Structure formats: structure tokens, C-alpha cells
Amino acid sequence: MSAGDQDWDEGIPERLYVITRGRSGLAEQATFDLVTLIVSRAEPAPTMQPEHAAILRICGAPLSVAEISAYLGLPTSAVTVLLADLLADGRIEARSPVPQAILPDRALLEAVIHGLQRL
Amino acid sequence: MLRAGSPPARRASAPVLGWLLPTVVTAAAVAAAVSVVSAGARTGVLWCGLACTAAVAEAARRGRALTALREQCARQEDELRARLARQEAETTELATVALPEAVARLQRGEFPEDVLKAFERREADGATEFRAAREAVLRTVLDAVDNEEGMRESAQRAFVNIARRVQAIVHRQAQDLRTMEDRHGNDPAVLDDLLLLDHGNALIGRLADSIAVLGGARPGRQWSRAVPLYSVLRGGISRILDYRRVELHPVSEVAVVGPAVEPLIHALAELLDNATRYSPPHTRVHLSAAEVQAGIAIEIEDGGLSLSEEGRARAERMLRDAQAGIDLNDLGETPRLGLAVVGRLAQAYGFQVSLRPSAYGGVRAVLIVPQQLITTAPATGRAHGIGAAAGLRPVPGVIPQPASEPRPYGRTTAGAFSAGPSFGSNAGILAESNRPDDEIPVVAERAPNGLPQRRRHARPSRPGPVEVSRVPEPAQAPVQPGMWLAAFHEGVNGHAPSTGAAGPTSEESAGKGEQ
Numbered sequence: 001m002s003a004g005d006q007d008w009d010e011g012i013p014e015r016l017y018v019i020t021r022g023r024s025g026l027a028e029q030a031t032f033d034l035v036t037l038i039v040s041r042a043e044p045a046p047t048m049q050p051e052h053a054a055i056l057r058i059c060g061a062p063l064s065v066a067e068i069s070a071y072l073g074l075p076t077s078a079v080t081v082l083l084a085d086l087l088a089d090g091r092i093e094a095r096s097p098v099p100q101a102i103l104p105d106r107a108l109l110e111a112v113i114h115g116l117q118r119l
Numbered sequence: 120m121l122r123a124g125s126p127p128a129r130r131a132s133a134p135v136l137g138w139l140l141p142t143v144v145t146a147a148a149v150a151a152a153v154s155v156v157s158a159g160a161r162t163g164v165l166w167c168g169l170a171c172t173a174a175v176a177e178a179a180r181r182g183r184a185l186t187a188l189r190e191q192c193a194r195q196e197d198e199l200r201a202r203l204a205r206q207e208a209e210t211t212e213l214a215t216v217a218l219p220e221a222v223a224r225l226q227r228g229e230f231p232e233d234v235l236k237a238f239e240r241r242e243a244d245g246a247t248e249f250r251a252a253r254e255a256v257l258r259t260v261l262d263a264v265d266n267e268e269g270m271r272e273s274a275q276r277a278f279v280n281i282a283r284r285v286q287a288i289v290h291r292q293a294q295d296l297r298t299m300e301d302r303h304g305n306d307p308a309v310l311d312d313l314l315l316l317d318h319g320n321a322l323i324g325r326l327a328d329s330i331a332v333l334g335g336a337r338p339g340r341q342w343s344r345a346v347p348l349y350s351v352l353r354g355g356i357s358r359i360l361d362y363r364r365v366e367l368h369p370v371s372e373v374a375v376v377g378p379a380v381e382p383l384i385h386a387l388a389e390l391l392d393n394a395t396r397y398s399p400p401h402t403r404v405h406l407s408a409a410e411v412q413a414g415i416a417i418e419i420e421d422g423g424l425s426l427s428e429e430g431r432a433r434a435e436r437m438l439r440d441a442q443a444g445i446d447l448n449d450l451g452e453t454p455r456l457g458l459a460v461v462g463r464l465a466q467a468y469g470f471q472v473s474l475r476p477s478a479y480g481g482v483r484a485v486l487i488v489p490q491q492l493i494t495t496a497p498a499t500g501r502a503h504g505i506g507a508a509a510g511l512r513p514v515p516g517v518i519p520q521p522a523s524e525p526r527p528y529g530r531t532t533a534g535a536f537s538a539g540p541s542f543g544s545n546a547g548i549l550a551e552s553n554r555p556d557d558e559i560p561v562v563a564e565r566a567p568n569g570l571p572q573r574r575r576h577a578r579p580s581r582p583g584p585v586e587v588s589r590v591p592e593p594a595q596a597p598v599q600p601g602m603w604l605a606a607f608h609e610g611v612n613g614h615a616p617s618t619g620a621a622g623p624t625s626e627e628s629a630g631k632g633e634q
Contacts (some may be wrong), residue, residue: 014353015293015317015321016300017318018353019353019363021362022318022363024308024310024311025307025310026311028306048158050349075301075303075308075310076304078310079305112593
């Protein structure tokens with residue numbers, strides 16, 4: 001054993017699957033999008049898993065799933081799993097962003113405006 | 120004829136008397152006979168008498184010589200007997216005292232030459248040949264033992280060496296897997312597979328660690344900083360097969376000092392593995408930690424079969440044996456590494472381990488971490504979720520630097536995968552989404568290792584202006600968090616968001632970014 005192979009470890013001892021308890025977000029995929037906005041509805045409790053508590057803490061103002069993922073440094077799918085837990089407990093609220101398709105077509109609006117102006 | 124034997128008390132005068140007296144008597148008798156017989160027979164009688172006297176004298180002399188010889192023989196025999204007894208005693212001493220002592224000294228690490236010298240000095244007397252033979256025996260045995268020890272040691276070293284290599288590979292693989300998990304975090308199906316691989320990798324790592332520990336080395340990784348107890352416990356959970364069954368109860372906010380982190384994780388993993396392995400698959404295993412006078416008591420309770428008194432005694436004996444020192448040869452055909460490893464680690468780091476029947480019906484393993492391995496100071500820069508001050512803080516689920524730039528799969532196989540561009544969008548998103556670190560002072564403070572670390576503070580390095588000019592942004596004013604996300608959702612990579620600390624965000628802002 002040389003000293004060379006005793007590398008210092010600067011990561012964290014726990015692995016991702018323990019944080020998500022083995023789930024990868026396949027089931028939760030439908031509920032959350034990258035841009036789904038999350039806002040917390042409860043205070044973080046000391047008995048919670050720290051990641052859950054952290055989500056509640058940072059989601060005082062609405063944040064998107066992607067942002068939460070970035071803040072926590074966790075992959076989006078893992079965050080989705082955590083969010084699903086919180087959502088099931090009613091501790092957060094998820095709001096889908098306005099879908100592109102629902103917004104009226106720009107050309108149609110312009111046509112309407114032109115029509116109105118011509119009146 | 121007179122017998123020449125004489126009592127030993129008069130041995131001094133006996134020789135002379137012994138052979139003189141019969142001769143004189145015979146001579147006298149001959150003289151008497153010569154004087155008595157007739158003149159005709161006188162010559163014959165005289166000759167006969169002379170011959171007779173000579174014979175008697177010779178017989179007496181020989182008798183005397185025989186006696187002397189006998190005495191000498193007896194003396195020699197006594198002497199030889201004494202020598203034999205002495206040698207017997209010495210041989211017995213060699214077998215019962217000297218050899219065991221020499222072997223023990225050898226096993227304590229003394230050199231064979233030194234041991235031999237010590238024994239040579241001790242026995243300065245005695246016949247040279249016998250001493251030489253004794254020395255030869257001693258030397259042969261010591262050489263044999265020394266060879267044996269050397270072989271065992273080199274076998275152990277080989278074990279440890281291989282384990283170290285496996286550890287290194289597993290460790291690198293774990294890091295790569297974590298990078299991949301970040302990179303493919305958007306795709307649950309891929310992430311699912313990656314988590315599976317990650318788990319298998321951790322199991323291999325534990326096995327390698329076990330071999331290293333049993334080989335007398337320390338478990339692989341080293342931590343330069345204190346790690347929160349909660350993370351340590353979850354680290355232990357990470358390394359067992361049935362990690363889903365472990366229920367982690369909230370623990371007090373303390374940290375484990377760096378050098379003790381890895382051993383503790385490993386010991387916990389072995390105990391948890393035992394607990395999950397010997398309890399029904401549907402039951403849960405409870406893991407909790409409480410502060411006690413001696414330090415921190417970590418309890419692992421399972422709902423399996425209760426430990427009989429006999430089984431408990433056996434398990435504790437195993438722990439004790441391991442603490443006394445165990446080598447790989449003692450493990451037997453089907454090695455039960457778990458408790459041996461725990462015992463080894465407990466001995467090396469001062470953990471106290473006990474196994475008791477549990478209130479749940481199973482076994483309750485208690486591992487006490489001594490006070491000196493516990494620090495109440497929060498782990499450097501990595502505020503834990505529990506009781507941490509409110510604010511945007513990273514949670515321990517963070518591997519430093521993961522998303523900062525798309526990294527190829529492995530350092531060695533950089534060219535093998537076209538990592539960069541193909542995953543560009545995903546990695547770009549993560550890279551982008553990590554940027555606000557700079558805006559949040561608490562996060563900027565993060566120094567997960569306590570070592571000087573490069574930070575991505577530098578604003579000038581950002582490709583901001585270029586990007587902005589490329590994509591007209593409606594508002595340069597502080598944008599809400601949802602804003603820039605929406606921006607890159609539109610496909611803007613590498614844009615520098617200038618968000619303030621997460622202020623009250625409204626749906627309009629998100630909507631605005633969306634259009």
C-alpha cells in the first residue's frame with residue numbers, strides 16, 4: 001500500500017439511491033415537468049429528511065423543478081421523487097406553467113386587432 | 120586359590136596385599152613342600168611350585184586390574200547417566216520453554232538472528248556437539264516459522280493490495296456514476312439504471328473494504344473533514360443490499376471527525392447488512408442514534424429472529440476474537456466477514472459494539488462511538504438540512520462540482536465517449552442552473568472539503584454579453600428565478616442570469632419568461 005492510493009474523499013458518503021429510496025422518478029415523471037413551479041405550503045419539520053426540509057425552505061417563493069434541482073445539486077428526476085413525496089403529504093403545491101398550446105395564436109390575435117381597428 | 124576381591128574400605132592397601140599375599144602363601148607352601156618331599160622328587164616339586172606361584176601371582180594381578188577396570192566403568196556410567204539426564208532435561212526445556220518462547224518472540228516481530236543470539240548467550244555450558252545440535256534445531260524451527268510468517272504476511276499484503284485496487288476502481292466508478300446521474304438526471308429511465316449500477320458498485324466497494332480491513336489495513340476512503348452523523352448513517356445504508364428496508368430516525372446534529380468517518384460507515388454497513396439479512400424481507404430495520412455519556416450510541420434494531428443466549432455468546436465471542444486479531448486464514452470455508460470486520464474496526468477505533476435481544480423481537484446492535492470521535496461543530500460549509508438556518512443552502516446531496524461542466528465519462532476514457540456535445544443540452548441546463556450559486560452568499564461560502572477550492576465566482580468569465588446580444592431579453596432588470604429558467608427552456612444556453620436572491624416570484628414573471 002503506498003500512500004498514493006489513499007485518496008482524500010471530498011464527496012458525500014451517501015449515494016443518490018438512498019436519498020430517493022431507490023426510486024428514479026419514472027412514476028412521477030407525469031406529474032412534474034422541468035418548469036413546473038413548486039411552492040411550499042408547510043414549514044420544514046426537524047423530523048423530515050433533510051432534502052425534503054431543504055425543498056420546503058427554498059420554495060417559499062415559487063421555484064421551478066429545474067431550479068430546485070440546481071440548488072440541491074440533485075438530478076431532476078431525483079428531485080421529482082422528493083417532490084412527489086411532499087406533494088402526497090400536501091406540503092407543497094405544484095403549478096404547471098401555462099402551456100404553449102393554450103396561449104392564443106399570435107397571428108389570430110393580430111388578425112383580431114386589425115379587424116377591430118378597421119371598424 | 121584366593122579370590123582377589125577386597126572390601127572397598129581398604130581399597131588403598133588392597134592392591135599390594137591382594138596380589139602379594141596369595142603369592143607369598145603359595146611360595147611358602149612350595150618351600151614347605153620342597154623341604155618335605157624326598158630329594159628325588161624335590162626338583163619336580165620345585166618346578167611345579169614355581170609355576171604354581173607364578174600362576175597365582177599372575178591371577179592376582181589380573182584380578183586387581185579387573186577391579187580397577189570395573190570401578191572405572193562404574194564411574195563412567197555414572198557420568199554418562201548424569202549427562203543423559205542433563206540432556207534430557209535440556210531437550211524437555213527446549214520443547215516446552217525455549218521453542219515456544221522463541222516462536223512467540225518471532226511472532227512479536229523480532230528477527231530470527233536476534234532470538235537465536237539471545238538463546239545462545241543463555242546456554243554457555245554443556246557439550247559443544249549437543250549445544251550445536253540444539254542450536255540447529257532452534258534455527259531450523261525459527262527459520263520455518265519465519266518463512267511461514269513471511270508467507271502469511273505476503274499473502275495478506277497481496278489481499279490488501281488487490282482490495283485496494285478494487286477500491287480504487289470502485290471509487291472512480293462511483294464518481295463517474297454520480298456524474299452520469301447528474302447528466303442523465305432528466306431521464307428517469309436512464310437514472311433508474313444508473314442507480315441500480317451505483318448500488319451494485321457500492322456493494323462491491325464494501326466487499327473490497329472488508330477484505331482490506333481483515334488484511335489489517337484501514338478501509339479505503341479517507342475524509343479530511345468532519346461529516347454529519349446523518350450523512351454517515353445514510354452512507355452506511357448506501358452500502359447494503361436491502362437499503363430500502365432501513366428506516367432512519369432523526370438524529371442529533373453532530374458530526375463525526377474525518378478519520379473515523381469511513382470506519383464508522385463500514386462498521387454500520389456490516390451491522391445493517393446482518394440486520395437486514397437475518398430478518399424477514401418485509402420487516403423494517405430501525406436505525407437511530409442518541410447521545411449518551413460515552414459519546415453517541417447508534418442502535419440498529421431488526422424484527423428478525425431473536426438471538427438466543429448461545430447465539431449471542433457466539434456472536435460476541437466472534438467480535439472479541441476479531442478484536443484480539445484475526446487473519447484471513449481463520450475465516451474458514453464460508454467466510455462470515457461481517458462481525459469479524461466490525462470487531463476489527465471496533466478495536467482499531469475504539470467503538471463499543473454489543474448485541475442484545477431487541478424489543479421488536481429481533482436483535483438490537485448498539486455501536487457506541489466514543490466522544491473524541493464526535494464533534495459538535497457543524498461540518499465545514501455543509502449545513503445539514505436538520506436545524507440548518509433557513510435560506511438557500513445546498514443540502515448534503517451535493518457532490519461538489521458535478522454539473523459545472525460536462526465531463527467525459529472517465530478520466531482515462533475521455534476519448535471513448537462523445538460526451539460533450541451529445542449531452543450538451545442537459546449538461547448545459549445543469550451548468551446553467553448551478554450558476555445562481557454566485558448570487559447566494561451562503562452557497563458561495565461552501566467549501567465542502569475545507570481545502571482551498573476553485574470557485575466560479577468570476578463574473579468576467581461568463582459569456583454573458585455575447586449571449587444577451589444574441590437573444591434579446593425583454594428585461595435586464597433583476598429577473599425572478601422562474602425567469603431565467605424559462606429563458607433557457609427556450610433554448611438559451613450559457614446565458615448569465617442576474618437574479619437577486621429569490622424574491623417573491625409571481626406567476627406573471629414566469630409567464631412572461633414563457634412567452
